Amino acid sequence: MFNKKPRRIYMDYAAATPLEKKVKKAMDKYWDKDFGNAGAIHTEGTIASRAIEESRKTIADILNARPEEIIFNSGGTESNNAAIFGVLDNLVEKGMKIEDMHLITSKMEHPSVLNYFEYFQRRGASLDLVDITEEGIIDLKHFRELLKPNTVLVSIMFVNNEIGTIQPMEEIVRIIRNFKKKILKNHQSVTPVLHSDSAQALLYVPLNTLKLGIDLISLDAQKIYGPKGAGALYVRKGLEINPLIVGGSQENGKRPGTPNTPLVVGFAKALELSTQEQKKETERLTELRNYFIKEVFKKIPKADLNGSLENRLPNNINISVPATNNDFSVIQLDQKGIACSTKSACSTQKYSYVIRALGKTEQQIANSLRFTLGKFTTKKDIDYTVKCLTQLK
Known part of the structure; x- marks a missing residue:
């Protein structure tokens, strides 16, 4: 008899989630049965086109947006790049010089935002990074002070991907609107444009675009x-951006290329299902998250929580624990059947610049671990994980 392979405990849902079975089922027929190109006018193309437009409407309705405001693409990184490039290239096309542009983002943005802002800084734009409080929240006073008449683009992520802190986006919008009205003397000014990487927010935070x-x-x-x-x-609607990719007229000319019908259908179905489960799952995960944190502090008194507990996603636990270093800790936990992470899966830096932005010590930065829970996480998983955390070397 072979020994049964032990069940692995996955606690890296912020990096990737498993495909929901109902989502896979909704996608399946568009791989081989209804596989037509949505740009074609024959029956097969019309079927694909209809599926894409129905998916667009589903997503728009959930976000309280217009269907034409939803531009499909390959994911969060492309979306961030398309937003930044789209705004700035459009301004250049209208005659503004890059060296006359002022950009604002925060010290804890996703690499696809920070690196692209730094790219435009190298090309001549001025760039300011908003300070972060020790709780992992944007310093609103500092943000207000950074705004200038030539500020053209602000990018603040809705929820941080490493520590799960939720940013006060409504207040940020108010600050920008007051700036336009009182400083620019033009409440209808297009700039500063506000972009938000909301990839981590979508599952747990209701996104009402109109509000x-x-x-x-x-x-x-x-x-x-x-x-x-x-x-x-x-x-x-009304905001002009240039396409990141040049080609055909798909997605209102904003994202050329043959649309991937099964992926679009899967996206819409996933959002539909997650919205239905949002309230119940948020309550369940909040309870598990708080239990996880309580047990860690009980058994590892020197552990430290990174980021605010109150303004935080229900599934995020980012802690610093006494150990050799976080990469070695992740390997030790992986050998015990637990999947977690040290920082964003997209970051190439050795240690987390997000934890550093909180003002933590070098030791706390080097020992930080991220656990993100999901729909298959149980209390038993947490008990085992905490036990393993106490055994780290």
Whole structure:
């Protein structure tokens, strides 16, 4: 008799989620049965086109947006790049010089935002990074002070991907609107444009685009039990952006290329299902998250929570624990059947710049671990994980 392979405990849902079975079922027929190109006018093409437009409407309705404001693409990184490039290239096309542009983002943004802002800084734009409080929240006073008459683009992520802190986006929108009204003397000014990477928010935070007033919102299906390689950029009606990719007229000319029908259908289905489960799952995971943190502090008194507990996603636990270093800790936990992480899966830096932005010590930064729970996480999983944490060397 062979020994049964032990069940692995997955606690890296912020990096990727498994594909929901109902989502896979919704996608299946578009791989081999209804496989037509949505750009074709024959029956097969019309079927694919209809599926895409129905999916667009589903997503738009959930976000309280117009269907034409939803631009499908390959995921969060492309959405972030498309938003940043789209705004700035459009301004260049209208005659503004890059060296006359002022950009604002925070010290804890996703690499696809920070690195792209730094790219435009190297090309001549001025760039300011908003300070972060020790709780992992944008310093609103500092943000207000950074705004200038030539500020053209602000990018603040709705929820941080490493520590799960939820940013006060409605207040950020108010600050920008007051700046336009009182400083620019033009409340209808297009700039500063506000972009928000909301990939981590979509699963747990209701996104009402009309109420929020954010100009550009990046979304990613793989964070909500949808397919990898599927995403969308919400572009507020009336805002002009140039396409990141040049080609055909797909997605209103904003994202050329043959649309991937099964991925789009899967994205819409995943959002539909996750929205239905949002309240119940948020309550369940909040209870598990709080239990996890309580047990860690009880058994590892020197552990430290990174980021606010109050303004935090229900599934995120980012802690610093006494150990050799976090990479070695992840390997030790992996050998015990637990999957967690040290930082964003997209970051190439050795240690987390997000934890550093909180003002933590070098030891706390080097010992930080991220556990993100999901729909298959149980209390038993947490008990075993905490036990393993106490055994780290």
